[in-house]
Amino acid sequence: MKKFVIRRLLLSIVILFFVSMIIYAIMRCMPTSFVEQKAMALSQKPGAKSYQEWLDQLNAAYGLDVGIVQGYLKWFVKLITQRDFGDSWYFNMPVLEKFSSVIWYSFALSLASFILEIFIAIPLGVIAARKQYSGADYAITVFALIGISLPSFFFATILKWIFAIKLQWFDLYGIVGRNYMNLSTGGKILDMAYHLILPAITLTIVSVGSLMRYTRTNMLEVLNADYIRTARAKGLSEKRVVNHHAFRNILIPIITLLGGTLPGLFGGAMITETLFQIPGIGYTSYQCIIQGDIPFVMFYMLFFAMLILLGNLIADILYAVVDPRVRVN
Numbered sequence: 001m002k003k004f005v006i007r008r009l010l011l012s013i014v015i016l017f018f019v020s021m022i023i024y025a026i027m028r029c030m031p032t033s034f035v036e037q038k039a040m041a042l043s044q045k046p047g048a049k050s051y052q053e054w055l056d057q058l059n060a061a062y063g064l065d066v067g068i069v070q071g072y073l074k075w076f077v078k079l080i081t082q083r084d085f086g087d088s089w090y091f092n093m094p095v096l097e098k099f100s101s102v103i104w105y106s107f108a109l110s111l112a113s114f115i116l117e118i119f120i121a122i123p124l125g126v127i128a129a130r131k132q133y134s135g136a137d138y139a140i141t142v143f144a145l146i147g148i149s150l151p152s153f154f155f156a157t158i159l160k161w162i163f164a165i166k167l168q169w170f171d172l173y174g175i176v177g178r179n180y181m182n183l184s185t186g187g188k189i190l191d192m193a194y195h196l197i198l199p200a201i202t203l204t205i206v207s208v209g210s211l212m213r214y215t216r217t218n219m220l221e222v223l224n225a226d227y228i229r230t231a232r233a234k235g236l237s238e239k240r241v242v243n244h245h246a247f248r249n250i251l252i253p254i255i256t257l258l259g260g261t262l263p264g265l266f267g268g269a270m271i272t273e274t275l276f277q278i279p280g281i282g283y284t285s286y287q288c289i290i291q292g293d294i295p296f297v298m299f300y301m302l303f304f305a306m307l308i309l310l311g312n313l314i315a316d317i318l319y320a321v322v323d324p325r326v327r328v329n
Helices: 002-029 034-043 051-061 068-082 095-130 135-149 152-166 185-195 197-223 226-233 238-249 251-260 262-267 270-276 281-291 294-322
Strands: none
Touching: 002 068, 002 294, 034 051, 095 135, 095 185, 095 197, 095 238, 095 262, 095 270, 095 281, 095 294, 135 197, 152 197, 152 270, 185 197, 197 238, 197 251, 197 270, 226 238, 238 251, 251 294, 270 281, 281 294
């Protein structure tokens, strides 16, 4: 197991190197340029230098006056030697400082959605499998397919129209209310939690369907296995057969799926956060991408890639924990 983990970590470093190289090349080739926008704005001021003069000066200041390969090597060497991702061009502050100020909004939102997803999808998936082709099975399947098929911006718009515009139970967007500064510490926390309700429901609806269908399919396969028939033939109750014999064996595929959702806890939900203007990492990254903020986008993409690799590694390790038949060599 120790050799396996070390080998996977070393392989992850190599993968991250090539991922960072590709991301940097893509960012340099994007039509949106932070430097060009800034040069255009500065050149339009009275008595200012020409656009081309500002462009040359800013390209040199931001390290864009060299080719893609030289620019990437310059960024990579600075990262390795100084352990510094640089400053965000758009927010004009260190990348890590901006990241630490917004990541907890995304984590709170994603964690609430993740917990709701597990407590809704797995029990409903088990019920659908136990009552196959019944009314409950069809109702759960239709609910799952609706969540899988329709995009998050559709649900977000519907929820905002019903609960924010028609009923006026929630604010249309934002993370805090108008009286936020007058609230106590506990009141401020509750106010932010209140504003995360609609985004959390949106994320739960769009993500619960796949886990529900996954649980149902695997439970059906296990319930038809020979050892389940043997357990029933021995006179065990249906509750014990399902909870103690069948459910344990569907944990492996579920762990695989949940391990893949780990990046989502810290990676943010770009579309949902943007629609509700939640200042999390997803909304912040969206602003940086459309502004051509290379340092912040480089950090965000590398962080996201690292979470994906970590999620896969954790899932592989948990295989051996859940199923004693699995041994990692």
